[in-house]
Amino acid sequence: MQDQVNLGALLDAMRGNPPLVQCITNFVAMNIAANVMLAAGASPAMVHAEEEAGEFAAISGALTVNIGTLSPGWLAGMLAAVRSANHAGKPWVLDPVAHYATAFRRKAVAQLLELRPTIIRGNASEIIALTGGNSGGQGVDSRDPVDMAEDSARQLASRHGCVVAVTGATDFVTDGHKAQRVEGGSPLMPRITALGCSLTCLVGAFAATAPGNPFDATVAALAVFAVAGEQAGAAADGPGSFSWRFLDVLATLDAETLTAKARVVVA
Template sequence: MQTRTTPGAMLKAMREKPPLVQCITNYVAMNIAANVLLAAGASPAMVHAAEEAGEFAGIASASLTINIGTLSTQWIDGMQAAAKAATSADKPWVLDPVAHYATAFRRNAVAELLVLRPTIIRGNASEIIALAGGESRGQGVDSRDPVEQAEGSARWLAERQQAVVAVTGPVDFVTDGERAVRIEGGSALMPQVTALGCSLTCLVGAFAATAPEDIFGATVAALATFAIAGEEAALGAAGPGSFSWRFLDALAALDAETLDARARISAA
């Protein structure tokens, strides 16, 4: 049996058998999220309509990701149908609660999705703090709280939801309520590229589809992959514009050996 115990092994396995990832994401993120998955070696499907999202989630070969960035009542219907179908089919799904604290509409949408038991929750520090019931300083989609301040909230949320929780920022934090690690890397240019974080949610879904037996390890592997690709892209970038295309190239060029050699993952 092929081992998938390291991020590099998971990346290699994903490319050998590209998973189909249903990405219900926002209008801003669709293009870059699809390109990120293709560069990494996965196959994206941007299927969100309520009339087909549930059916597609049931027949899709791999996993589902849900991002609430640009909400509408019709999109919520599609999200709920897809999440129910994924759960029924025992497929992992990822929730990205973008700025869920901003309005009652968003808060209610996320509360209803949490009832459907996401396998993984990925957000910035402000989103995770607020999701755990704390007071965050988030403004719109931007986090105004440091990742380390969200670590306690992430642990609590992981235990309550029985899910893996990933808090992303300058140093990422991942926990399942018992285990926890930090992942270093990336670039200060990453937050300046629209929807790059949203595309990371889709990549987490791709890794989860590749290693559903190790959701914690798959989440860590996805974040480490993103971090190393970000470091590499920043080397020749003059700003966020050139960083954006360099990131896709770096992601596509990243191999298993380099990922394992450069990933900086430490117990928390």
């Protein structure tokens, strides 16, 4: 039997000592991801150039790598940062945005996977395609339900010795052995760009707070998004008003509310 993750305690721990997280993310996500991190209580830094990415990773609590708007120069910075994080024993999170779409992306993700991410977070189409499955992804949007990706997630986690999170209407998290589902959120969330990318950064923040327990860290980050998303969605009139309400809720969400409202179940 699996223990429940102590979500509230993790949230308080993260905020009590705001982790510096190096976020190498895409141009679309940069601003909203930084705002999500600050609202939630973390300390993001967008540092990507090969000339400094490795040096910065060594002083960060965690690293997140997102290939959304990839180019060769950025890939070089990602690889330098990951090698440094690995050398320093810092957790790092891979977000393989639309990696199935082009040869350039597939090759980049293969290189990154060889460097053993601590956690992989993607949508169902991305996770299915990472195990060679036939995904229905179109561009950057998932066209597959999360439950179709559960087997792929377990395989991927076992193969690479990492935690895998598939996010969507109901999220699925596994380390290859145990697994949990996180319910909540809002149907508006896929209508706002880069929320998944922002969640990847927040996973990094919790991983920095609990480096010895990436499974719990991932569940906690997903639960924060699920509860805040549900509350923001209930008050929003559309994707525009969702976005700012989501940041307001993230900033005021407390440990007690998180623990009470989160719907995390063993899978």
